[in-house]
Amino acid sequence: MAKITYIEHNGKSHTIDVENGLTVMEGAVQNDISGIDADCGGSMACATCHVYVKEDWFNKVPSKTEGEDDMLDQAYEPKKNSRLSCQLIVSDELNGLIVNLPEKQI
Amino acid sequence: MIKTDVVIIGAGPTGLFCAHQLGVIGLKCEIIDNLDKAGGQCIELYPDKPIYDIPAIPECTGEELTKNLLKQIKPFNFKIHVSQRVEKVSKEGINWKLTTSSKIEFLSPNIVIAGGVGSFEPRKFSVKECEKFENNSIFYSIKDKSIFNGKIVSIFGGGDSALDWAIELSKNSKVILVHRRDEFRGASSSVDKVKQLKKENKIELFTMYQLSKVSGDNNLESMEIKHDDGTTKSFKTDYLLGFFGLIMQLGPILDWGLNFDKKTIKVNTENFETNQKGIFAIGDICLYPGKLKLILSGFHEGALAARGCFKYARPDEKLRFEFTTTSKAIRERLGK
Numbered sequence: 001m002a003k004i005t006y007i008e009h010n011g012k013s014h015t016i017d018v019e020n021g022l023t024v025m026e027g028a029v030q031n032d033i034s035g036i037d038a039d040c041g042g043s044m045a046c047a048t049c050h051v052y053v054k055e056d057w058f059n060k061v062p063s064k065t066e067g068e069d070d071m072l073d074q075a076y077e078p079k080k081n082s083r084l085s086c087q088l089i090v091s092d093e094l095n096g097l098i099v100n101l102p103e104k105q106i
Numbered sequence: 107m108i109k110t111d112v113v114i115i116g117a118g119p120t121g122l123f124c125a126h127q128l129g130v131i132g133l134k135c136e137i138i139d140n141l142d143k144a145g146g147q148c149i150e151l152y153p154d155k156p157i158y159d160i161p162a163i164p165e166c167t168g169e170e171l172t173k174n175l176l177k178q179i180k181p182f183n184f185k186i187h188v189s190q191r192v193e194k195v196s197k198e199g200i201n202w203k204l205t206t207s208s209k210i211e212f213l214s215p216n217i218v219i220a221g222g223v224g225s226f227e228p229r230k231f232s233v234k235e236c237e238k239f240e241n242n243s244i245f246y247s248i249k250d251k252s253i254f255n256g257k258i259v260s261i262f263g264g265g266d267s268a269l270d271w272a273i274e275l276s277k278n279s280k281v282i283l284v285h286r287r288d289e290f291r292g293a294s295s296s297v298d299k300v301k302q303l304k305k306e307n308k309i310e311l312f313t314m315y316q317l318s319k320v321s322g323d324n325n326l327e328s329m330e331i332k333h334d335d336g337t338t339k340s341f342k343t344d345y346l347l348g349f350f351g352l353i354m355q356l357g358p359i360l361d362w363g364l365n366f367d368k369k370t371i372k373v374n375t376e377n378f379e380t381n382q383k384g385i386f387a388i389g390d391i392c393l394y395p396g397k398l399k400l401i402l403s404g405f406h407e408g409a410l411a412a413r414g415c416f417k418y419a420r421p422d423e424k425l426r427f428e429f430t431t432t433s434k435a436i437r438e439r440l441g442k
Contacts, residue, residue, distance in 0.1 A: 039223040039354055039369070041390075041399045045151040046223075046354065070291040073264050074351035077232045077316075078286060080334055106229070106353045 025085035035101035042086035047075035054098035111419035118146020120389030120404030121220030122175040127412035129182035140225035145172035215418040229350040243326030263349035269296040377414025
C-alpha cells in the first residue's frame with residue numbers, strides 16, 4: 001500500500017491509498033480523479049494517462065520500458081519528468097509519491 | 107441516400123465481426139470509419155505487434171487479424187466507407203438518418219456503434235495560437251506537397267511521418283526538423299538519412315526542443331522553439347507541420363442522446379442495445395457490469411447485437427437459430 005498524491009492542473013490535490021500491484025493510473029481511475037483518461041486501458045497504446053512525476057521522485061519510480069517514450073511523444077505537452085501512469089506499478093517504495101496531472105490528456 | 111438494415115460505425119475487429127454476423131443472419135449493412143482503412147486500433151496503434159488472446163489463434167498481428175476479418179466478410183460484399191466520421195444522427199419515422207462528414211446519407215432502422223474510444227484524429231500543437239493558422243500555414247497531414255516548394259517548412263515529431271516528410275520536402279524546400287527528444291521512433295534507415303541530410307546542410311535538426319510560440323498576421327511568419335533547459339530560438343517559417351500521431355476523440359457521438367458514462371455507453375447485456383431504440387454499442391465503447399475490453403468480448407457483443415438488429419430490420423419475420431456448418435441458407439449467403 002502506498003499513499004499517492006495526484007495534483008490536478010487546477011491545483012486540486014487528492015491523496016489516495018493505492019494497493020500494491022495496481023498502477024498509478026488505476027489508482028486514479030478507480031477513485032474518479034479527473035485528469036487521467038487511460039483510453040487504451042493500460043496497454044501503453046495511447047498517451048492519455050500522462051502524468052508529471054514530482055522531480056525528486058522521478059529517479060525512484062520504476063524506469064521506462066521500451067516504447068513508453070514513443071507513446072509520450074504523442075502526449076499533450078510532454079516534459080522531462082513525463083511518464084505514463086499505467087506503467088508505474090505501485091509498491092511500498094512509492095509511498096508518498098506525488099504526480100502532477102497535465103492541463104489535458106488529448 | 108443509402109438504405110440498409112444496419113449501419114456499423116467503426117471498422118475495427120468488433121465492427122467487422124458484427125458485420126459478419128449480420129451477413130450470416132441475412133441482413134445487409136454499411137460500415138463507416140474515420141480512418142482511411144479498416145482495422146481500427148489494431149491497424150492504427152499496433153499493426154505489427156502480436157496479439158495472443160484471440161481464441162484458437164495462438165499469435166497474430168493487428169494487421170493479420172484485420173486481413174482475416176475482411177476475408178471472412180468478403181462473401182457479403184458490404185461497403186466500407188472510409189475517411190469519414192458520422193456527424194449527425196436523427197430519427198425519421200422508424201429509421202435513423204445518418205450524415206457523414208463526406209455528406210453521404212444513410213437511412214436504417216439500426217445503428218451499431220463499434221467506435222472503440224472514438225475516432226482517430228491528429229494530435230495538434232498545444233500552443234493555442236496555432237488554431238488561427240490551421241489549414242492555412244499549419245497542417246497535420248499533407249494533401250498537396252507542391253505548396254511547400256521554395257518555402258521554409260518546420261516539421262515537428264519523431265515518428266515515420268515526420269522523418270519521411272522531412273526527407274521528401276528537403277528536395278524542394280528549406281526544412282527545419284524539431285523533436286522533443288534525441289531518439290526518434292521512426293525507421294532507423296530514415297533516421298540515418300535525416301542525419302546525413304543534416305550533415306549536407308539540407309535539413310536543420312533541433313532535438314530536445316518543442317514549439318513555444320507562433321506569430322504572423324494572416325499567414326504564419328515565425329516560430330519560437332524552447333529547449334528542455336529553457337533556452338529559446340526563433341526562426342522565420344512559412345509552414346508548420348505537426349506529426350504527433352493520432353488521438354481518439356468521441357466527437358459528435360456525444361450529442362446523440364446516448365447514456366454515456368465518461369467515454370463509454372451503457373448497454374444491456376442481452377443484445378447490447380443502448381437507451382435509444384435501434385442503437386447498439388459494442389466493443390471498447392460499451393459499458394456493462396463486468397465489461398472486459400478484449401477483442402473476444404467485442405466478438406460476442408457483435409454476435410448478440412446483430413440478432414438484436416433483426417427484429418427492427420425484419421419486424422414481420424422470426425429469426426431462427428442456425429449453425430453455419432449445417433444451414434443451407436447460411437452456406438448460400440457465404441457463397442459456399
